Amino acid sequence: MPPTDTHAGTIVSLRNVSKAFERGTVALRGFDLEVREGEFVSLLGPSGCGKSTALRIVAGLSEASQGNVENSAAGKLGFVFQEPTLMPWADVAANVRLPLDLARIGAPAAVGNALARVGLADFAHAYPRELSGGMRMRVSIARALVTEPQLLLMDEPFAALDEITRFKLNNDLLALWQEMRRTVIFVTHSVFESVYLSQRIVVMTPRPGRVFTEIAIPAPYPRHEEFRTSAEYAGFCRQVADALGKATAEAA
């Protein structure tokens, strides 16, 4: 099979990727993922199924032990960690400006724009410790967006937030995605969150992680709070939860 098998519009392609850590843990085995440009894809699986590892491999923060990794957005990506991961000694503006500073890019309007997008325009000079958990996560998202990345990688970004804040950030993230039309790969262990956000859900088996099945969520965007309470949403959630249950049972 020729390596140029990926069809046009593919931004990320992982083929038969395995990852074993030095201590012998096998996080991924025979993992395949293909993401098209502009898509919103979620990786869903139980804790420790290697979904974060897969995301770090896509980002180039970790190397696959085996397999083929292609990422045409390499160098043009943003990453949002599970924690806000802000520099506590720097104010919000300086935190958001970091990727530009590191690349020695002077883009005076970029920081303000990124903060405005996440609704924090008035907090440029606050310090991270003065903000709530949800606001810190917004800063983290603004920092990921400030370089106008082609690909946004999010590693369970809202897992530590309360439900009200999470729902709000879900809505804001969808609005941002619709506005910017960038590719998003979103890692989560929440069935409900993945259904609400994604066009396509990749359900993973427990460690060693591989793709159990993929489920498309063909509900139209924009999706709002009404979608969360619709029968259609409940149906998708049941379908995805069933798949996740089977994926977990198969390995156990």
Next chain:
Amino acid sequence: MNEGAMRILFPGLVLVLVVAIWHAAVALLAIPPYVLPGPGLVLSTLIADGGLLWRSLLVTLTITFEGFMLAAVGGIVLAVAFNRWKAFEYSFYPYAVILQVTPVVAIAPLLLIYLPQPLAVLACAWIVAFFPVLANATLGLNSVDHNLLALFELYKASRWQVLFRLKLPAALPQMLAGVRIAGGLSLIGAVVAEIAAGSAGAGSGLAYRIAESGYRLNIPRMFAALLLLSAAGVAIFFVLSALSHLLLRRWHESEITRER
């Protein structure tokens, strides 16, 4: 009464009480000044010998300051080097520990043989002061948030960017803790070396004055010099605490006072 007032008033009361008891004991028991001078005599000696003691204080403080600066800068530079080259850390860290655990009182006489006295005193001040800076800065540099490191890697930060924009600021609280300890220790190191050199008689620092006054049974002057040394130590502590507060007040948990 609020907490701030109590923090000043209560130790002040203790001071007044102790000085009063001291004075009463000396007066009532008619203790001769060559055994224990009263607080009034110590104070008048401090004023009478002011010029001499002040010059000696400056000598000791100058060496303390030099030793402290060398320790602070050297400790941090060495910690950065250790963090950067693990082989370097493995090679030299044990010897830094050995240097630290060997009592400086025991090293001072040897240093006084090999080095001219001011240099030997400086070396002692440095030896005791640099280790806490090194140890704390090493800890700080090694405890940088792994995700922040990953973020810097993601944006292809250079080594210098990682050092100056991430590692040094992240380690600042620990480095300042080390520096604060080093301030007091460099004074101790300088004093120990001066005392060790005492009988050689070449020095003119405050600790040398204490040793000299001891030989002459000038007990009031010993007390006056001791008082000055304590005051110097307290001043060093306050200056370094203020510096630490100034640098950390906006962001570090240790400097935030919470309302309850």
